[in-house]
Amino acid sequence: xxxNSESHNKDVKKGLYLVSTPIGNxxxxxxxxxxxxxxSDYILCEDTRTSSVLLKKYKINSKLxxxxxxxxxKNLLKIIELLKNGLVISLISDAGTPSISDPGIILINECxxxxxxxxxxxxxxxxxxxxxxxxx
Amino acid sequence: xxxNSESHNKDVKKGLYLVSTPIGNxxxxxxxxxxxxxxSDYILCEDTRTSSVLLKKYKINSKLxxxxxxxxxKNLLKIIELLKNGLVISLISDAGTPSISDPGIILINECxxxxxxxxxxxxxxxxxxxxxxxxx
Numbered sequence: 431x432x433x434n435s436e437s438h439n440k441d442v443k444k445g446l447y448l449v450s451t452p453i454g455n456x457x458x459x460x461x462x463x464x465x466x467x468x469x470s471d472y473i474l475c476e477d478t479r480t481s482s483v484l485l486k487k488y489k490i491n492s493k494l495x496x497x498x499x500x501x502x503x504k505n506l507l508k509i510i511e512l513l514k515n516g517l518v519i520s521l522i523s524d525a526g527t528p529s530i531s532d533p534g535i536i537l538i539n540e541c542x543x544x545x546x547x548x549x550x551x552x553x554x555x556x557x558x559x560x561x562x563x564x565x566x
Numbered sequence: 567x568x569x570n571s572e573s574h575n576k577d578v579k580k581g582l583y584l585v586s587t588p589i590g591n592x593x594x595x596x597x598x599x600x601x602x603x604x605x606s607d608y609i610l611c612e613d614t615r616t617s618s619v620l621l622k623k624y625k626i627n628s629k630l631x632x633x634x635x636x637x638x639x640k641n642l643l644k645i646i647e648l649l650k651n652g653l654v655i656s657l658i659s660d661a662g663t664p665s666i667s668d669p670g671i672i673l674i675n676e677c678x679x680x681x682x683x684x685x686x687x688x689x690x691x692x693x694x695x696x697x698x699x700x701x702x
Contacts, residue, residue: 457598552690559686
């Protein structure tokens with residue numbers, strides 16, 4: 431299912447992109463997040479059914495790989511291999527900023543160990559949204 | 567300069583919108599942030615020169631009010647009056663999520679006291695972006 435071919439995106443920096451996705455309203459996605467998901471060779475997502483709703487809305491046809499806390503270790507080596515071969519891979523969670531309270535930490539640490547570039551694509555975070563309106 | 571007229575946006579919920587703006591790359595803005603800024607009667611911004619670059623790029627022509635830590639208290643009553651009269655007002659900072667480490671807290675607390683609705687429009691936060699790629 432996962433092919434180890436060369437990336438078809440010559441103009442994009444290779445590596446792992448942590449792409450923030452909406453936390454309730456599908457319009458809470460940045461222009462750069464949409465562009466990054468479009469040019470990704472693979473998108474790792476917690477629940478492919480949840481993410482399909484978002485990706486369908488924005489006509490993003492990149493291939494999905496299921497990546498959740500129960501298969502995070504199992505898929506790790508294959509994903510690192512793909513990244514080392516120069517593919518562009520995005521990690522998204524069901525909602526918000528990946529790795530904050532979602533899967534991703536194991537993969538990120540493995541990328542750091544292997545000198546694979548990691549790029550954050552900033553966007554919605556439920557924690558920050560709640561704090562911002564709290565009048566703390 | 568600030569007119570106390572009725573809002574021209576009949577279909578938008580009245581109140582204060584805390585709109586997150588880019589933290590480096592101008593494409594790091596959500597679709598909902600752009601729409602919200604477009605329909606705002608006024609946009610409160612830390613530095614009108616900084617925000618003008620962003621607003622010009624997205625052809626947003628809403629009126630700007632300078633709102634920074636040195637005039638936050640001075641402008642407070644006027645802004646609360648505008649909000650009570652049903653205008654749609656957005657607060658943005660130079661970058662990121664307003665009120666997190668920027669002006670806004672005094673206004674937000676005054677809105678809470680006066681039962682004025684506050685809506686967060688989630689988006690980039692430098693804190694969350696940094697943490698997400700850290701492999702913490």
